């Protein structure tokens with residue numbers, strides 16, 4: 001049986017990629033550091049996925065799996081990487097630097113034992129994650145890195161399925177997901193033959209799919225969460241049913257779509273994609289939280305991430321972006337974050353807003369800073385109605401009807 005290493009046994013590792021790999025005939029070996037999840041996976045050798053929508057729910061059992069704790073069994077983890085047929089990561093953008101040493105050791109062992117090609121599917125929400133992880137691994141490998149990495153494909157993937165955080169009370173490995181199951185990957189990232197994976201599609205050039213995912217899906221998701229926090233909602237489906245929030249999220253999506261479409265991707269398809277997405281945000285059974293979707297504004301408001309990345313693309317393509325600036329203003333007010341990764345941004349904005357805007361978003365021009373500051377003041381008073389009229393007026397000055 002072919003072997004696949006799934007680095008990260010969390011929401012996406014178990015709830016999406018692990019499923020597709022197992023259903024494609026691979027034995028799936030999860031690498032993780034969460035003892036409870038690892039022990040339960042090894043005891044049961046299977047786990048349950050519940051797919052939910054507003055209409056129905058369905059349960060499936062994922063088999064042919066086992067797990068290795070990389071903290072306590074590093075040697076076994078390296079061995080798994082050295083001998084597998086395919087690998088994927090879903091650990092979180094901030095965690096890649098911690099797993100790079102083990103991945104590098106596994107790759108080096110493959111090189112020393114003349115093992116064939118390894119393709120690594122990178123299932124993280126990070127622009128150019130392929131180059132990022134490759135560089136981390138190059139640093140680990142030192143001088144010989146080019147030779148060692150000759151047979152390793154770093155493959156960007158766009159993960160569309162939304163998987164919420166599970167409640168403490170559920171069985172440790174149970175997971176609830178939405179039904180979306182297409183796995184988009186970068187055709188140019190693979191080395192050798194494309195692996196056969198259920199629901200996997202390989203595209204080239206891939207940039208437009210990554211932009212669609214990050215600057216529409218994740219951007220729209222984040223803006224929903226930031227405005228939801230201002231209005232006091234707990235779940236994404238509650239927020240997207242609020243007419244003012246839905247209007248702003250839609251307007252942000254149109255700004256992004258117009259910028260992405262300038263590279264030849266049909267605007268109509270991008271708008272259809274966004275319409276379906278907003279419908280998917282309304283999945284009441286998924287119970288995806290504002291906290292999960294919004295957390296870590298230090299990463300999410302950065303210049304290459306979902307909102308400011310979209311703004312930068314709009315600037316490059318001369319597309320107006322009033323509502324995306326509202327997205328930034330709302331993000332600067334977000335403090336609902338158990339991980340504390342939003343606290344620095346929130347406190348900096350409270351202390352010196354203009355300085356915080358430049359520090360955390362890279363935005364430094366006077367007009368954008370002024371617009372964000374004015375929207376921030378309105379949102380601080382929870383006045384989304386005035387913020388919307390401000391955006392409309394600002395937009396009409398920029399657009400000739």
Ligand SMILES: NC(=O)c1ccc[n+]([C@@H]2O[C@H](COP(=O)([O-])OP(=O)(O)OC[C@H]3O[C@@H](n4cnc5c(N)ncnc54)[C@H](O)[C@@H]3O)[C@@H](O)[C@H]2O)c1
Nearest residue numbers: 008009010011012032033090091092093124125159162163
């Ligand atoms: N949840 C979603 O809806 C979703 C959808 C698309 C993409 N993503 C992306 O997928 C990635 C994973 O997200 P997730 O929701 O599955 O997160 P998660 O927190 O559920 O899973 C991450 C897993 O990585 C493990 N981990 C953390 N540090 C580790 C280390 N040093 N070594 C080994 N394992 C370690 C954690 O224990 C956890 O099981 C992120 O980049 C996220 O942006 C998530």
Ligand SMILES: O=P(O)(O)OC[C@@H](O)[C@@H](O)[C@H](O)[C@H](O)CO
Nearest residue numbers: 125159160161162163218221293
């Ligand atoms: O995973 P993050 O923190 O980068 O972003 C939060 C959500 O937008 C994200 O996890 C989406 O659910 C996912 O990317 C959907 O495809």
